[in-house]
Amino acid sequence: xxxxxxADVSIMxxxxxxxxxxxxVIGWMAYRVSESTPADFFLANRTLGPIVLTMTxxxxxxxxxxxxxxxxxxxxxxxxxxxxxxxxxxxxxxTLWLVGRRVYLISRSRNYLTPAQLFGERFGNPRIRxxxxxxxxxxxxxxxxxxxxxxxxxxxxLTGGAISYEVGATLIMVVxxxxxxxxxxxxxxxxxxxQGFMMIIFLGVAxxxxxxxxxxxxxxxxxxxxxxxxxxxxxxxxxFWTLQSMISWWLIFLSNVAFLPIILIxxxxxxNVGSLxxxxxxxxxxxxxxxxxxxxxxxxxxxxxxxxxxxxxxxPTLLSQFAxxxxxxxxxxxxxxxxxxxxxxxxxxxxxSFVKDFWQPYVEPKASDARLTWVGRGAILVVSxxxxxxxxxxxxxxxxxxAAAFTIIGVMAPAGYAALFWRRATxxxxxxxxxxxxxxxxxxQFKWLPASWNMGFMPIxxxxxxxxxxxxxxxxxxxxxxxxxxxxxxxxWEKRGSRVQPAG
Numbered sequence: 001x002x003x004x005x006x007a008d009v010s011i012m013x014x015x016x017x018x019x020x021x022x023x024x025v026i027g028w029m030a031y032r033v034s035e036s037t038p039a040d041f042f043l044a045n046r047t048l049g050p051i052v053l054t055m056t057x058x059x060x061x062x063x064x065x066x067x068x069x070x071x072x073x074x075x076x077x078x079x080x081x082x083x084x085x086x087x088x089x090x091x092x093x094x095t096l097w098l099v100g101r102r103v104y105l106i107s108r109s110r111n112y113l114t115p116a117q118l119f120g121e122r123f124g125n126p127r128i129r130x131x132x133x134x135x136x137x138x139x140x141x142x143x144x145x146x147x148x149x150x151x152x153x154x155x156x157x158l159t160g161g162a163i164s165y166e167v168g169a170t171l172i173m174v175v176x177x178x179x180x181x182x183x184x185x186x187x188x189x190x191x192x193x194x195q196g197f198m199m200i201i202f203l204g205v206a207x208x209x210x211x212x213x214x215x216x217x218x219x220x221x222x223x224x225x226x227x228x229x230x231x232x233x234x235x236x237x238x239x240f241w242t243l244q245s246m247i248s249w250w251l252i253f254l255s256n257v258a259f260l261p262i263i264l265i266x267x268x269x270x271x272n273v274g275s276l277x278x279x280x281x282x283x284x285x286x287x288x289x290x291x292x293x294x295x296x297x298x299x300x301x302x303x304x305x306x307x308x309x310x311x312x313x314x315x316p317t318l319l320s321q322f323a324x325x326x327x328x329x330x331x332x333x334x335x336x337x338x339x340x341x342x343x344x345x346x347x348x349x350x351x352x353s354f355v356k357d358f359w360q361p362y363v364e365p366k367a368s369d370a371r372l373t374w375v376g377r378g379a380i381l382v383v384s385x386x387x388x389x390x391x392x393x394x395x396x397x398x399x400x401x402x403a404a405a406f407t408i409i410g411v412m413a414p415a416g417y418a419a420l421f422w423r424r425a426t427x428x429x430x431x432x433x434x435x436x437x438x439x440x441x442x443x444x445q446f447k448w449l450p451a452s453w454n455m456g457f458m459p460i461x462x463x464x465x466x467x468x469x470x471x472x473x474x475x476x477x478x479x480x481x482x483x484x485x486x487x488x489x490x491x492x493w494e495k496r497g498s499r500v501q502p503a504g
Contacts, residue, residue: 008325009162015329019198019336020175023191027179030186037369041184041376042113042352043269048189050278053270056189056345057096057279058286059196060262063143063342066199066294067206067335068150072312074298078231080241082295087246088253089287097280099258102420102493103267104276109492115264116357122419124485125427126361133357135412135438136261139405140346141387146402147343148173148391151336157316158332169391172336176344177384181377184351185269188344195337200286202334203293205327206315207300213322214303223303231299248458255464256410262345265352347380347387354379404445410460411437414467418475420493423486429474437467 034040048056074081103118112118116136120129148169155168179187214220230237257263270276301314304322308314315335319328355376360367367375415433418425443449444459454462 009159011325012159012329012332013163015326016333016336019333020171022194023175023179023340026190026194027182027187030179030183030190034183034186036373038113038352038355038372038376039111039369040186041373042348042356043265044185044189046108046269047271048266048269048275049271050275050282052189052193053266053275054279054282054286055196056192056341057263057266058283058290059192059199059338059341060266060345061257061260061342062196062199062287062290062338063147063150065150066290066338067203067315068154068312070291070294071206071298071301071315072310074295075301075308075314076237076298076311077240078228078233078236078299079295080234080236080246081298082291083234084241084246084249085291085295086288088250089291090284091250092253092257092287093280093284095254095258096263096283097277099264099416099420100267100270100276100280101273103264104270104273106489106492107268112268114353114356115261115268116353119416119419119430122485122489123425123427123430123481128427128430129357131431131434132412132415133353135408135434137350137353139408140261140350141383141390142402142405144343144346144350144383145387145390145394147339148388149394151339152391153313154316154332154335154339157313158320158328160320166392170388172340172343173384173388173391176340176347177381180344180347180351180380184373184376185265185348188348189266189269191344192341195341198334198337199341200290200293202331202337203290203297206319206331206334207293207297209323209327209331210297210301210304210318213318214300217300220300220303224299227306228302231302242456244456244461245458248461251461251464252410252458255413255460256406259413259416260409261349261353262342265349343387347384350383351376351380404442407441407445407458407460407463408438411441411463411467414464414471418471422475423490424475424480425471426475426478426481428478429471429476432474433467433471436470437463440466 035045037045039045070081070085103115106112106122107118110118110121112121114133116129116133119132120126122128151172152165152167152169155163155171156165179191183190211217211220214223225232228237234241267276270279298311298314301318305314305317308317315331319331323331355372359375359379360372364371364375412434414437415425415430418430418433440449441459441463444451444454444463
């Protein structure tokens with residue numbers, strides 16, 4: 001690898017600086033039209049139209065993993081990644097509509113600002129609200145911390161160490177905090193729209209770099225097929241893409257994504273049902289393009305860099321060795337966009353949950369709207385500093401912690417589906433489901449239980465089975481919920497449909 005000149009580093013820093021300035025300007029514009037109310041700061045006054053809603057849904061999910069982890073998986077294990085992800089994203093469109101419509105309707109009808117408020121009132125029990133909120137907050141902090149970790153490695157890898165890991169991680173956190181504090185959800189959604197388009201475009205450019213190094217798509221594919229034929233089979237190298245693996249990924253899409261707190265809060269922010277419909281239809285189209293780029297970026301990079309030891313560094317390594325500094329910097333901006341659009345979403349969600357699920361119910365029930373908005377900003381600042389400290393000296397178990405957080409959210413799905421679709425679901429059944437399923441995946445992730453218990457699946461699969469069985473059995477053997485509590489929700493979902501209007 002040829003060391004970068006100071007001029008090359010200056011070019012990269014300038015381009016990334018322009019991108020950072022652009023998102024700060026968007027944050028300032030959002031602030032100028034915002035109101036000092038929780039509804040505006042946390043849900044953008046429920047005004048997200050079809051394009052903005054679609055892009056913020058997609059951008060908030062595709063994170064540092066998109067540019068680093070996904071390409072690395074494809075580099076190591078081949079095109080099975082595309083088969084698993086494309087099929088899963090197609091399934092997810094159906095799930096997003098099922099869950100999103102009900103969350104949108106009831107939150108607009110009753111002015112809920114967080115998912116935990118919805119689940120607490122659905123069962124007429126604040127303890128369920130607290131449990132749901134605590135589990136989601138625990139899962140959110142590692143998710144947030146991993147984004148600056150990815151940024152730090154990307155900065156350092158691309159610039160050959162000219163920009164240190166610590167500087168890169170700090171820069172991304174400072175910029176995210178600034179625009180989130182300015183305009184809340186409106187800032188987050190507007191910047192997500194820019195970042196989502198950047199992510200998609202520059203992923204395509206990164207794939208083009210991998211292809212052009214080998215003389216074209218056909219030449220690159222032929223070289224990889226000759227040298228690494230297993231990459232183009234479904235089992236892949238080391239029989240990685242087993243049937244159990246594929247089923248695990250499909251269940252992740254059917255459980256995890258739709259119940260991510262950052263996705264639920266976006267359902268609540270939709271302008272109308274039409275915006276939600278557009279988002280669910282556009283989701284598989286856009287995400288399959290992203291998955292195509294990440295898959296073939298990783299696979300075809302094997303033609304240029306056949307034996308990289310650290311697979312998740314394939315994108316920075318490819319760019320530093322073969323891309324012009326301008327191209328490399330643009331792709332880096334796309335990678336930062338993927339990281340920031342997820343980090344800002346979790347950052348914003350933590351503020352909303354802290355205010356509406358804990359501060360207002362237990363500390364200041366009669367606090368003014370302006371007061372609650374500023375408390376939310378304070379919570380965002382505190383959790384961001386915590387995530388920054390974690391990112392500066394990431395513990396060796398940060399990856400396991402992130403995976404556990406991702407899986408914990410996924411195994412909340414049986415409780416979530418029961419709350420939204422089953423009148424007979426009870427507080428004990430739902431609570432036991434969430435706790436036992438979460439404990440199982442944590443124990444698996446940190447190897448406190450034998451991996452053989454998963455029977456070849458990812459831990460999320462037995463976690464989902466545990467959650468579903470417990471919520472079903474626990475609800476049947478405990479007292480049915482009061483009809484007046486349940487009926488109010490299902491009347492909105494099953495009778496009034498899209499005619500629901502905001503509560504006064």
